[in-house]
Amino acid sequence: MMIDHPILGPRDAEEFVYLGDACLMVRPDGMAADAAEAFATYLYARENPAGRHRELWFHEQGDQSWLIVTRCTRTHAIEKVELAQDAARAGVVGQ
Amino acid sequence: MKRFSGLRILAEGLTGNAGWRPHWRDAAPAEAYDIVIVGGGGHGLATAYHLAETYGEARIAVVEKGWIGGGNVGRNTTVVRANYLLPANQRFYALSLRMWERFEQELNYNAMVSQRGILNLYHSDGQRDAYIRRGNAIRFSGADAEHLDRAALERMWPFFDYDNARFPIRGGLWQPRGGTVRHDAVAWGYARAASARGVDIVQNCEVTGFDIQGGRIAGLRTSRGAIGAGRVGICVAGHSSRVMEMAGMNLPVESHVLQAFVSEGLKPCIPGVIGFGAGHFYISQSDKGGLVFGGDLDGYNSYAQRGNLPMVEHVCAGGMALMPMIGRARLLRMWGGVMDMTMDGSPIIDRTPVEGLFFNGGWCYGGFKATPASGLVFAHLIATGTPHEAAADFRLDRFARGHLIDEAGSGPQPNLH
Numbered sequence: 235m236m237i238d239h240p241i242l243g244p245r246d247a248e249e250f251v252y253l254g255d256a257c258l259m260v261r262p263d264g265m266a267a268d269a270a271e272a273f274a275t276y277l278y279a280r281e282n283p284a285g286r287h288r289e290l291w292f293h294e295q296g297d298q299s300w301l302i303v304t305r306c307t308r309t310h311a312i313e314k315v316e317l318a319q320d321a322a323r324a325g326v327v328g329q
Numbered sequence: 330m331k332r333f334s335g336l337r338i339l340a341e342g343l344t345g346n347a348g349w350r351p352h353w354r355d356a357a358p359a360e361a362y363d364i365v366i367v368g369g370g371g372h373g374l375a376t377a378y379h380l381a382e383t384y385g386e387a388r389i390a391v392v393e394k395g396w397i398g399g400g401n402v403g404r405n406t407t408v409v410r411a412n413y414l415l416p417a418n419q420r421f422y423a424l425s426l427r428m429w430e431r432f433e434q435e436l437n438y439n440a441m442v443s444q445r446g447i448l449n450l451y452h453s454d455g456q457r458d459a460y461i462r463r464g465n466a467i468r469f470s471g472a473d474a475e476h477l478d479r480a481a482l483e484r485m486w487p488f489f490d491y492d493n494a495r496f497p498i499r500g501g502l503w504q505p506r507g508g509t510v511r512h513d514a515v516a517w518g519y520a521r522a523a524s525a526r527g528v529d530i531v532q533n534c535e536v537t538g539f540d541i542q543g544g545r546i547a548g549l550r551t552s553r554g555a556i557g558a559g560r561v562g563i564c565v566a567g568h569s570s571r572v573m574e575m576a577g578m579n580l581p582v583e584s585h586v587l588q589a590f591v592s593e594g595l596k597p598c599i600p601g602v603i604g605f606g607a608g609h610f611y612i613s614q615s616d617k618g619g620l621v622f623g624g625d626l627d628g629y630n631s632y633a634q635r636g637n638l639p640m641v642e643h644v645c646a647g648g649m650a651l652m653p654m655i656g657r658a659r660l661l662r663m664w665g666g667v668m669d670m671t672m673d674g675s676p677i678i679d680r681t682p683v684e685g686l687f688f689n690g691g692w693c694y695g696g697f698k699a700t701p702a703s704g705l706v707f708a709h710l711i712a713t714g715t716p717h718e719a720a721a722d723f724r725l726d727r728f729a730r731g732h733l734i735d736e737a738g739s740g741p742q743p744n745l746h
Contacts, residue, residue, distance in 0.1 A: 274729040280583050
């Protein structure tokens with residue numbers, strides 16, 4: 235797979251480390267009344283879709299940036315690549 | 330069901346082999362059943378068999394999206410073993426290994442069960458200590474394990490690269506009762522035995538939804554029409570998340586692709602099953618002569634049933650570091666399967682919030698060796714409503730409770746288990 239890095243251009247997926255679903259960026263409030271339940275869901279539950287999946291990749295052997303890659307889990311085709319920090323600033327990190 | 334025997338092979342041979350019949354009935358779905366098992370792989374068929382045979386249940390169906398033997402039960406590397414460290418896992422896999430030993434006699438089916446032994450190599454002092462500790466845990470569970478030093482290894486496996494500069498081989502943990510089983514024959518054997526006990530095996534029947542009334546399962550919607558069901562058991566491996574989503578559940582599961590490889594056929598050269606301790610690589614030789622081997626997950630969510638080339642290179646490099654003699658063998662075929670990887674690397678066998686709906690999955694890439702015990706304990710759960718003692722820890726709520734069964738100690742990161 236080739237990941238089209240927004241800054242560095244097309245890079246081999248082998249340069250990256252995969253973390254998982256981009257919903258991991260939305261950390262629950264640890265002080266909320268339902269924090270224990272919210273963290274159990276945050277840590278363990280996954281949508282695990284067959285198809286379009288927004289996921290976190292870390293460019294370990296590159297510029298150390300976190301990317302959100304939108305990829306099809308049925309075909310491995312990559313639809314969109316964005317910097318995680320841009321998505322976080324724009325508030326569009328969840329699925 | 331006509332029994333298979335040496336005498337029958339002789340008799341059929343003398344009469345033109347005209348008496349062989351299909352091993353199981355290809356049933357059409359009835360309107361309703363007491364119990365429907367979703368997924369006609371090894372686990373689903375074994376569950377149906379034990380429901381009928383061990384727990385005396387009747388009116389059972391197995392519905393399968395494709396054909397029997399076409400899923401992960403026919404796509405794995407056929408290894409059976411019971412060499413886990415944690416008691417929750419080892420108790421269960423020790424039971425499974427005992428069940429493999431009587432599998433063929435019980436089912437009257439030749440599954441080529443071959444207890445050729447499994448060897449896990451260590452490459453450092455620290456790894457040696459960890460393996461000896463594991464070996465003790467295995468022996469406490471009633472399964473077998475022996476520590477072999479380098480001199481003992483050299484007698485049986487002279488072809489290892491012992492003095493590899495990066496990964497010298499110091500010894501290994503040997504389980505003589507481990508080995509391989511012909512995977513297709515496991516599916517066929519269970520299908521035949523279940524069918525003979527009245528189980529309807531319905532192929533090409535994809536579940537498209539659940540009929541849930543007042544929090545209780547009432548039936549299934551399928552590509553072959555609605556089927557009423559008092560109880561439903563789910564055994565769908567890599568597609569667990571997709572199926573359980575139809576019942577409104579998000580599982581602690583990611584689906585990943587795992588590749589496996591077979592070389593051209595060679596004369597017998599590799600005794601036992603061998604696992605490299607410095608990388609994830611394991612290998613055995615099939616009875617046809619092909620070297621069957623595999624390694625790590627590709628590492629990203631996938632339902633594609635195919636992997637990418639970097640992992641092919643990585644696995645083969647592991648093989649070359651361990652036994653350079655395989656370098657000139659040509660790769661004949663390779664394939665990928667979808668694994669339901671849980672957040673702690675251990676399976677889930679439990680009730681669900683929907684009354685009458687039971688779940689069996691999250692086998693990661695260790696589901697094949699679990700087949701007989703998985704069928705028994707899941708049948709126990711469906712028939713009695715309580716967990717079997719060998720699987721009492723495989724609960725769905727263990728994640729929220731913090732009682733994870735994390736063999737690798739790598740946390741909620743499925744691609745590391």
